[in-house]
Every structure is written in structure tokens, then in C-alpha cells.
Amino acid sequence: MRIALRRLSNAVTFSKVVTALLLVFLFAPLVDVVVNSFNQDKNLLSWEGFTFKWYGEALQNSDIQFAFYQSLYVAVWVMIGTTAIAAAAALGIRSYRGRPKAMLSATTVLRMVLPEVVAVSAIFIFGIQFDIPRGYFLLIIAQVVLNSGFAILMIRARSETVSELYENAAADLGASPFRVYQRVLVPLVAPALAVSALLTFTFSFDSVTSAVLLGGANVQTLTVYLMSMVRHGVTAESNAISVMITLFNLIVLAIVVKLTGFRGLIGVTSRN
Numbered sequence: 001m002r003i004a005l006r007r008l009s010n011a012v013t014f015s016k017v018v019t020a021l022l023l024v025f026l027f028a029p030l031v032d033v034v035v036n037s038f039n040q041d042k043n044l045l046s047w048e049g050f051t052f053k054w055y056g057e058a059l060q061n062s063d064i065q066f067a068f069y070q071s072l073y074v075a076v077w078v079m080i081g082t083t084a085i086a087a088a089a090a091l092g093i094r095s096y097r098g099r100p101k102a103m104l105s106a107t108t109v110l111r112m113v114l115p116e117v118v119a120v121s122a123i124f125i126f127g128i129q130f131d132i133p134r135g136y137f138l139l140i141i142a143q144v145v146l147n148s149g150f151a152i153l154m155i156r157a158r159s160e161t162v163s164e165l166y167e168n169a170a171a172d173l174g175a176s177p178f179r180v181y182q183r184v185l186v187p188l189v190a191p192a193l194a195v196s197a198l199l200t201f202t203f204s205f206d207s208v209t210s211a212v213l214l215g216g217a218n219v220q221t222l223t224v225y226l227m228s229m230v231r232h233g234v235t236a237e238s239n240a241i242s243v244m245i246t247l248f249n250l251i252v253l254a255i256v257v258k259l260t261g262f263r264g265l266i267g268v269t270s271r272n
Contacts, residue, residue, distance in 0.1 A: 030246075037239035044236060054240040064241065067225040071205050074140055074221060078204035081144040083197040086151030091185050093152075094159050111149030119146055120210045127214070134216030142214050143204050150203075151196040158192035159185070198256045202249050 037055070040048040058064055093104050111119075123142045124134075132138055166188065170180045186193070211221045220228075222245065229238045 033239045033242055036236060037243045039236050039239075042236050044234065044239075054235075054237045055244070058237055058240045058244065064222070064225065067220050067222040070219055071221040071223070074136065074143070074211075074219070075201045075204040077136075077140045078143040078147065079197050079201040081140065082147045082151050082200045083193060085144065086148050086155055086196060087186065087189070087193060089148070090152045090155035090159055091181060091189070093156065094185075108149045108152045111146065112153070116146060116209050120213050123210075124213050134214050135219055138216075139210060139214040139219060142210050143207060146210065147200045147203055151200055154196040154199075155189055155192045158189045162188045195256055198252050202252050206245070206249065 036044050038050050038052065040051045040053070042054070089104075089108075093101060093108075096104060120142060123138070123145070126132070127134065127138050162185065166184050167180050170184045171177075175183065205221075206223055207221070208223045208227060211219065211224045212227075215221065215224065222241070226238060226241050226245070229235070229241070
């Protein structure tokens with residue numbers, strides 16, 4: 001008995017040590033970025049004192065402001081398009097049975113496991129073949145396609161908890177299939193719609209690969225602008241921009257939690 005308890009204690013200790021190392025490995029670089037965003041030494045060769053200077057310069061930089069507006073524009077349209085398509089697809093799959101449902105589910109998962117660079121390269125080649133210029137349109141369409149798989153899974157997870165009794169009752173009362181969809185299903189999956197919409201917004205806002213390959217010369221999102229800065233060397237100003245992007249994403253996440261709670265964030269709701 002003592003040997004078993006000792007082994008269990010050792011296993012728990014080992015698990016704690018591994019978890020602690022993983023957390024350090026994950027958060028130590030982030031802490032370093034945050035700390036050095038307040039460093040007076042722009043080139044980060046040494047610590048020369050605390051300052052908010054780089055945040056002020058970043059906020060007043062017209063190029064950064066324009067890049068932010070471009071990221072915002074793309075992310076809003078991607079959020080709208082992805083949520084509309086994902087809601088229709090997720091609730092449509094709900095009505096299928098057997099092999100058709102399995103095939104549709106497989107295509108949804110395939111979009112998630114396919115490497116982003118492969119999917120974006122394929123869309124890039126498709127655009128060249130059909131003479132679709134790089135820019136906002138191609139970039140938004142590509143991100144809608146890439147993010148729709150994740151959004152569909154989230155909405156489906158919520159829809160699977162909704163009993164078919166609601167749909168049957170509405171149909172018995174004379175509601176058309178569209179009316180059932182509009183007045184019954186959509187309100188019941190609203191928390192998942194909100195979560196998938198806001199998370200899709202952040203995924204689009206942070207996207208780099210699709211923005212680089214499909215944005216063209218006229219579209220430079222904030223992450224692409226940051227990447228171009230880092231290519232010339234990491235500076236205190238680039239760290240300040242990184243911190244502001246992270247804070248922006250955290251604010252969006254806080255809105256999600258405020259609207260739906262932590263249960264809604266992970267798409268878990270109890271069956272009514």
C-alpha cells in the first residue's frame with residue numbers, strides 16, 4: 001500500500017513539474033515581450049528605464065492606424081460571412097441522416113486539418129487561373145472558407161443539444177421550414193453563433209498567411225505590418241504593437257465570456 005501511494009505521489013509530482021515547465025515555456029516569452037515594450041532602449045540591447053513612449057508612437061503612426069482599419073474591415077466581413085454560412089450549414093446538416101451526414105461532417109473536419117498554407121496556396125492558384133485579382137475580395141472569401149469549418153463544429157455542438165420536439169411542435173402549429181429555422185433553431189443556437197462570430201473575428205484579425213499571399217499590394221493588415229517590422233529586427237515599438245494586438249484579442253474574448261459565460265465559450269449547454 002505504501003509503495004502504491006509513493007508511486008502515486010511521484011506521478012503527481014512529475015505531472016506538476018511538467019505542467020509548470022510548460023506554463024513557463026508558454027508565458028515567459030509573452031512576459032518578456034510585455035516588459036520590453038516599456039523599455040526606453042528601442043533596440044532592446046539593455047534595460048534603460050520604464051516608458052510609455054513606444055505605445056504613443058505606435059498609436060500615432062498613420063501606417064499602423066491604416067493597417068488596423070484594414071484588419072478590422074477584413075475581420076468584420078469574414079465574421080459576417082462565416083457566421084451566416086456556418087449557421088446555414090450546421091443547421092442543414094442536422095436534417096441529414098446516414099452517409100450524407102457523415103460525408104458533410106468529413107468535409108467540415110477536412111477544412112480544419114488541412115494546413116493553412118496549402119489551402120491558401122490552392123486558393124491563390126485558383127485566383128490566378130480565373131483571373132481573380134488579389135485583394136479584399138479574394139482574402140475575405142479565403143478566410144470565410146478556412147474559418148467556416150471551425151464555426152460549423154461549434155454551432156453543431158450547440159444544435160445537437162436542442163431537442164427536435166421544438167421543431168416538431170412549431171411544424172404542428174403551421175410554421176414553414178424557413179419559419180422554424182428563423183424563429184426556433186436560430187434563437188436556440190444564438191450563444192454558439194455569438195461565440196463563433198467573435199472567435200472567427202479574432203482568427204481573421206490575427207491571420208498572416210492568407211493576408212500575405214492573397215492580400216496583394218493594396219492590403220496590408222496589422223499582423224502583416226508587424227511581420228515586416230520584425231524582419232528588420234525586434235524593437236520596443238514592435239513589442240508594443242504585439243501587446244496591443246493581444247489586448248485587443250483579450251477584449252474580444254472578454255466580450256464572448258460576458259455574453260455567453262464560460263460554458264457558452266466552449267459550446268456546452270444543457271439539454272432542455
